[in-house]
Amino acid sequence: METLDKYDLEILRLLQENARLTVKEVASRVNLSTTPVFERIKRLERNGYIKRYVALLDAQKLNRGFVVYCCVKLSRLNREIALNFVEMMKKVPQVSECYNISGEYDYMLKIMAPDMKSYQEFVLNTLGSIDNLGSLTSMFVMEEIKNSFELTL
Numbered sequence: 001m002e003t004l005d006k007y008d009l010e011i012l013r014l015l016q017e018n019a020r021l022t023v024k025e026v027a028s029r030v031n032l033s034t035t036p037v038f039e040r041i042k043r044l045e046r047n048g049y050i051k052r053y054v055a056l057l058d059a060q061k062l063n064r065g066f067v068v069y070c071c072v073k074l075s076r077l078n079r080e081i082a083l084n085f086v087e088m089m090k091k092v093p094q095v096s097e098c099y100n101i102s103g104e105y106d107y108m109l110k111i112m113a114p115d116m117k118s119y120q121e122f123v124l125n126t127l128g129s130i131d132n133l134g135s136l137t138s139m140f141v142m143e144e145i146k147n148s149f150e151l152t153l
Contacts, residue, residue, distance in 0.1 A: 002047060004049070007030055007032060007040065008040055008044060008049075009153045010029075010030045011026055011030060011037065011040055011041060011044065012044065012049060012050070012153055013153050014026055014029055014030070015041070015050065016149070016150050016151065017150065019053040019054075023037050023038045023041065026041070056149070059112055063114045064112040064113065064114060065112075065114075066112070066113045066114060066115050066116065066118070066119060066140075067110065067111070067112055067140075067141035067144070068110075068111040068113065068119050068138050068139065068140050068141070069108060069109070069110055069111075069138070069139045069141070070108070070109045070111055070123075070127075070136055070137070070138050070139075071101075071104075071105035071107070071108050071109075071136060071137045071139075072085075072105060072106060072107045072108075072109065072127065072133065072135075072136045073104065073105045073106055073134040073135045073136070074106050074107075074130075074132045074133065074134050075132050075133065075134035076132050077106060077132075081132050082100075082106075085106075085107065085130065085132075086098070086100075088130070089107070089109065092122075092126055094111050094112060094113055094118075094122050094126075095109050095110070095111060096110045096111070096112050097109065097110035098110075105136075105137070119138075123136070123138075
């Protein structure tokens, strides 16, 4: 595994805070010239430290502020059933996150919907269409206390 030095880590910190910084702005903040900073950013991208750049949108303003965590247990589980479930969840636009988890349930989904009625339709029409659906539990977010995508470096 590649070792990241203090400059690499600082570049990552700056870009995860504001990915719209120019190379010149990053270079100024880490006290290096633009060429080595440009080369470092390209290396960090190429080596997968930087996966992609995104804009964080306001879910409330876009009518997707009803957040539900849904834990799903499949009635049977084998490689093919798991693969089919995962591929299906990747295609469902309301599912913003999907995790294979340990414990009582097999998967945890983060659903972003306009309202309770939309979530009910998602449960009935999408999850309800899964042959091997065993059970599910829904947890509705009442208030977002902390939402950070930044990794502590």
